[in-house]
Amino acid sequence: MTRSVYVTGIDRGDGRQVVELGVMELLTRQVDRVGVFRPLVHEGPDRLFELLRARYRLSQDPATVYGMDYQEASALQAERGTDELVAALVDRFHLVARDYDVVLVLGTDYAGTQLPDELSFNARLANEFAASVIPVVGGRGQSAESVLAETVNAYRAYDTLGCDVLTMVANRVAREDRDEIAGRLADRLPVPCYVLPDEPALSAPTVSQIAHTLGARVLLGDDSGLARDALNFVFGGAMLPNFLGALTPGCLVVTPGDRADLVVGSLAAHSAGTPPIAGVLLTLDEVPSDDVLTLAARLAPGTPVLSVPGNSFPTAEQLFSLEGKLNAATPRKAEIALGLFERYADTADLSKRVSAPSSDRVTPMMFEHQLLEQARSGRRRVVLPEGTEERVLRAAEVLLRRGVCELTLLGPVDRIRKRAADLGIDLGDTQLIDPATSGLRDAFAEKYAALRAHKGVTVELAYDVVSDVNYFGTLMVQEGLADGMVSGSVHSTAATIRPAFEIIKTKPEASIVSSVFFMCLADRVLVYGDCAVNPDPDAEQLADIAVQSAATAARFGVEPRIAMLSYSTGTSGSGADVDKVREATELVRSRRPDLKIEGPIQYDAAVEPTVAATKLPGSEVAGQATVLIFPDLNTGNNTYKAVQRSAGAIAVGPVLQGLRKPVNDLSRGALVQDIVNTVAITAIQAQSPIEKASDQ
Structure with missing residues (x-):
């Protein structure tokens, strides 16, 4: 049966999107086929699903994600009763479940849903879906005692209704109360409870969101500036010396458009970093002169300056009602949310509790x-x-x-x-x-x-x-x-x-420094070496590259089965190039008899079982190679780029190997995620217990 996890709550405003995102992160670590199901949905775009679809590259048809909208559900419930409504939602859930290894269910949001007993309704759906439940309790603006009571009561409610409660989450609690609440809940609940503090950057609207909501004109600013979070609002009215003292990091300055002194002063403070601000919002439909705007652009390039027609009071009312949202347009908020979840939730334990089928x-x-x-x-x-x-x-x-x-x-x-x-x-x-x-x-x-x-x-x-x-x-x-x-x-x-x-120089056991790329294909990870450093290695060097690459593969969870690539397979070819590969293969076998290796072998025979069955029947490497060693840099570099571009593979690397301490190189076209991956690899290479284990 497909495993499913149901994230729900007890009231609105619990910020459970952080938990839903965190659970999705855990599920996608375990299996590659994760479905999403939201039983009931409001009209309009579903911001969280769009974020999940973009971030986790979900191929699920959006039409299958939703059971029905709240209006349809309310009409069905009124006409035919709750049992019929539940039956219809269960049918639609199973249409999703049959196609996925695990399904993340996003519970109702308690926002104008008109369901008579929403908690019981979520509990019943979870039971009918055979889903484990993660209830989330919102703690913003509440005392520690109130959060404790609500969390314990929520657990009892879901448990009494027969739910399999995986864990409880108390979210958005006051940071100063977090440790106390976590300690006391650990003694009062039979399941783990993760207590997440309130994170201002998650609820802060971006400058772009503010501009959209207020219908503001963007006078200055680039995409990076508009993506900043407005952590606070500072309203300008005082003279500049007093006003500068009121600025706080990440604040949005709101001032009448005719106060050029405050505009220039705020941007000058930002330029000096004392403090950095989110931007400036001008009211009264007043815009500074072109000279002032030119100076402003030079003082703080990219920093947004917006203009709205209203005066400061109605503008303030709108600003204070805004709250930041997790969506596909705010990837930084997603990273903040995941960082918060991973810091305060025991993700290793939760992964075991989820028990998604291994892949x-x-x-x-x-x-x-x-x-x-x-x-x-x-x-x-x-x-x-x-x-x-x-x-x-x-x-x-x-x-x-x-x-x-x-x-x-x-x-x-x-x-x-x-x-x-x-x-x-x-x-x-x-x-x-x-x-x-x-x-x-x-x-x-x-x-x-x-x-x-x-x-x-x-x-x-x-x-x-x-x-x-x-x-x-x-x-x-x-x-x-x-x-x-x-x-x-x-x-x-x-x-x-x-x-x-x-x-730093090379390790004693390494004759050269070489490199590998981790080639992430749709369903497996292959290790390519050497595609970046050595132009034309001789047999000794090629053998060294193979041994190093096998160690690197093992260190990162790829079982090494080495294919020494050539334009011929087995004994079918001859010549200097083939002989070099053949000699390198024998050197590896003599030095490391524990390694599985085949060579010379052609690429298709190395990775395709049907070809391997014809060319090298009985080989324990052919058809299932994971470490592919190219005879020279020309072949390796062109092959990795061809696979990357033609097969849509993600190439992580080059990862340098053979140095005494890890140093890694980036492509000058590296994306942010490429840099993140390479830094993570470097940190892992520096973890000495792993390094020693893989070098034995």
Whole structure:
């Protein structure tokens, strides 16, 4: 039977979308076929489903997601009774369940639904669906005692109605009460209870949402600025010196449009980072002169300046009624929500309780989830030399929100802070270092000069070299001040890895540094090596690449079955190129008899069972290879790009292997998610217990 999980509540305003998103994240880590069902829906777009569909690449037909709308349900219930309504919804649920391994059910929202006993209705549906239940209790504006009482009563209500309660969630509780509530609930409930504090950034509307709701004109600002959260509203009326003291981080300044002094002053404060603001909203349909707007644009590029016709009082009424929403247009809020859920919920225990059927398939999303979870299990510090680059800053925000690792960003500190402020990114307590002014520069210069003395490098010359962010970051790794480094979004591969060759160097057992790509296909993950570093490895080097790649595959949960690729299979071909692959295969067999390896072998015989049955019957690798070693860089690089573009595969890498400490290179076209994945991989490589186990 298909497993299903029913997330529900006891009243409106519980913010359960955070829990629904968190549970979806857990389910998609376990299986690749996850369905969504919402028994009753309001008219208009379903923001949460659109977010789930975009984020988790759901192929489910939206028409199958919904049972019926509330108006139809109310009419059916009035005409034929609740039993008929429930029967109709059960039929529609099973139409979804038959096509998926697990179904996430989104309960009713208690918002103008006209259901007589909504809690009992949700409980009955959960039972009829054979779904386990996760009730969510909203705690915003409530005392600790009230949250405790409501949570215990909610558990008793669902339990009494025969529900299989997986866990309870108390959401949006006052941050100062969270620990007390969690401790007391642990003693009063027979199931776990996760207590999530209120997170202002989740309920804060974005500037874009404010502009849409108020019908505002956007005078200045780019997409990044409009995506900022308005964490607070500051209304301008005082003179500038007093007004500046009222500004708070992330606030939206609301002022009459004729107060050019407050507009310029607010944007100047933002430019200086004291504090960074969300934007400026001008009232009374007054717009500053072109000269003032030009100055404003130069002071804080990208920062939104909006204009509305109304005066400040009705505008304030509308602003205070706005609340941020999780939807496909707010991916940053989704990361904040997941970070909150993963920090305060025991996701490992909840995964076991959900007990979704395991899947032999490994989808790209499952692999990415696996990376983040593995990195989070033993957090390490990764240094990112390109600290002022937008994609790096956005990736840093995701990594910090999700608790994947600790980060150090390199670059001029003021520029990093300003760039982050312009993007609306909170770097929290992230370590920021400017190599040019750091107190470490002298010590690093002496260290580098000693390492490169044989090349004639003096301390004076080294002092200039180590101000380079990649050299500085590499020395941080070498000296144990960071566990790994990721660079390359704006630097060349040579600029990224040359310092590692000079400073960190190779492991004793590795003759060369090589690389692999994790190729995430629709239903499996393959490891390709070497596609980025060595142009034409000889047999010895090719054997080393194969052994390194097998270790890397095992470290990341891919069982290594090595195919040494060539243009011929078995003994069918001859020539220098084939002989090199044949010799490399024998070297691997002699050095590592425990590894499964086949070669020379053609690509189709390596991955396609029907071809393998003809060309190499009885082989334990042919047809099911997971680690594919290319004979040269030309073949490997072109193949990985062809598969990436033609088969729609996600290529994660290149991942460098053979170095004493992890340093990884990014493509200069890397997307934010590519950077997140590479940093996670680097953090995992730095987890010494895993490293030792895989090197044995």
